[in-house]
Amino acid sequence: MFPVEQIRADFPILQRQVNGKSLVYFDNAATSQTPQIVIDAIVDYYSNYNANIHRGVHALSQEATDKYEQARITLQKHFNARHAYEMIFTSGTTHSINMVASGFSELLNEGDEIIVSALEHHSNIVPWQMLAERTGAKLKVIPMNQEGALIMDVYDELLSKKTKLVFCNHISNALGTINPIEEIIEKAHKVGAAVLVDGAQSVPHMSVDFQALDVDFYVASAHKVCGPTGMGFLYGKQEWLEKLPPYQGGGEMIETVTFEKTTYAGLPHKFEAGTPNICGGIAFGIAIDYVNSIGLDKIAAYEQELLDYGTEKLQEIEGLRIYGTAHKTSVISFNVEGIHPYDIGSILDKLGVAVRTGHHCAQPIMDFYQIPGTIRASFAFYNTKEEIDVFIEGLKKAIMMLS
Known part of the structure; x- marks a missing residue:
């Protein structure tokens, strides 16, 4: 029972x-509710160890850093990412998608093709339209049928050596359709294309294993899975994250800075410019633990x-x-x-x-x-x-x- x-x-x-x-x-599907244990974690951070992370030698900074990075490890283990540094903290799914779209601006050429499904949320359509306009790449669409499922035969026809990136939600927010992402990923990889999966609607409802899926990018938001708003993640395979340029410049994402040249920090900090949503990251980890306890x-x-x-x-x-x-x-x-x-x-x-x-x-x-x-x-x-x-x-x- x-x-x-x-x-x-x-x-x-x-x-x-x-x-x-x-x-x-x-x-x-818009946002989940928040259990007391997650609320308590947020209050505890601001009440007892509110400090910036990664930069201070004092006790509060060290404590905040440890808890924030432990949350990253919690997510890595929950989703079975190969490395904790492949889990990039972001403000949510939309932010994560835009980071990848921005990075691919430097990797796509005119005549390249990118594929989106007909079942997408606007946040997994508009950034790719903007990317196509910037690069001259062509955006193609996997159509849907009356049952709300993707027509996979047409997907087969859309794929070619010109395909560089495929993006699809794991579950449709509007209909609840569970898409065959294993098949989508496998077929994309056969033509050398990378795949980004929008997991905003899947992470609250099912176990997701990044290595088993062999997915290149996977994105989701904390507030869909009992966590706080304004927090999410971008998972990316190490080789892809190293190919992409930084999304923003600023503190934390640098190795050295001079007026002549800046070198960037390694993963994950390369993509985490500025002071993050520290308590949000910590609370995200607590929310994942809570869901797993059930x-x-x-x-x-x-x-x-x-x-x-x-x-x-x-x-x-x-x-x-x-x-x-x-x-x-x-x-x-x-x-x-x-x-x-x-x-x-x-x-x-x-x-x-x-x-x-x-x-x-x-x-x-x-x-x-x-x-x-x-x-x-x-x-x-x-x-x-x-x-x-x-x-x-x-x-x-x-x-x-x-x-």
Whole structure:
């Protein structure tokens, strides 16, 4: 039996009310909630050893440095990176993607090709469009089908010796589709292309092994997996990180500086200019430890129960269509015929139920289905079937009011 009530007690925000109703939080794909142990780690840093890292000989600096670098090792072990210095701390997934896109500006030539999937978040589309404009490279798209899955036969046709970089999310934030990234990586490598995987939606729901995947770059955000906002990572194979130029110049990322010439520090500091989000990095490590204390396999199995239950209940509602029916994680994106998603989301909010409405920063997906947006309910391991029942009753009430 999954100990969901025990787990819920770890999250203070789940005890609050919204509009006089007990909070039902189904916007986990946007950001997860934060357990007390992570909150305590942030408070502890600012209360007891707030200091800059890597630069001081005094006790507070040494303590902060040790805890920050231990968090890097925690992430390395969790994701099975070969080296801790392949884990670059960033402000989040978007920052990480832009670092790679910026670096490839010096590695691509006119006529080179880069491939993106049709299921991407805007943060894994726009930086590559900008890269193509800067370099003259051509951007190609792996199309999707009505089930919300990528059409892999077309991917095979898009790949060629001109392909230099492929980027794809592990899981679609808008539909929940789990993409076949093992196949995507293997086929890209056969033509000599590197692969970047956006793991923002996968790291909260499944175990990810960088070496087993043989992925070149992998990026994610702490706030999707019980950690703080403003913190994430870029994983890169050592050989790729050494090829890429620094993203920013400043303190920490240098070896020596003179007015004639600057030499850069080794990994990971080459990509970590300036004072980082120190407590964010430490708290990220604590969040990973917390999730591992529950077990990602157990989390995945329980979330599948929630997905199956929620899907079954929603399918009973007349005029409701679910978008994305391929193999997926605990996200249900849907509309009700004749009713704008925003209107339903607003009424659900009055009933204490938090869902996301809109295009979910994935407008090409909405354009494919020829809709303005969807209602998205995304479940986490601290949600319950009873909360789904509250959501369903609220949805029925909203439909009745708006019909």
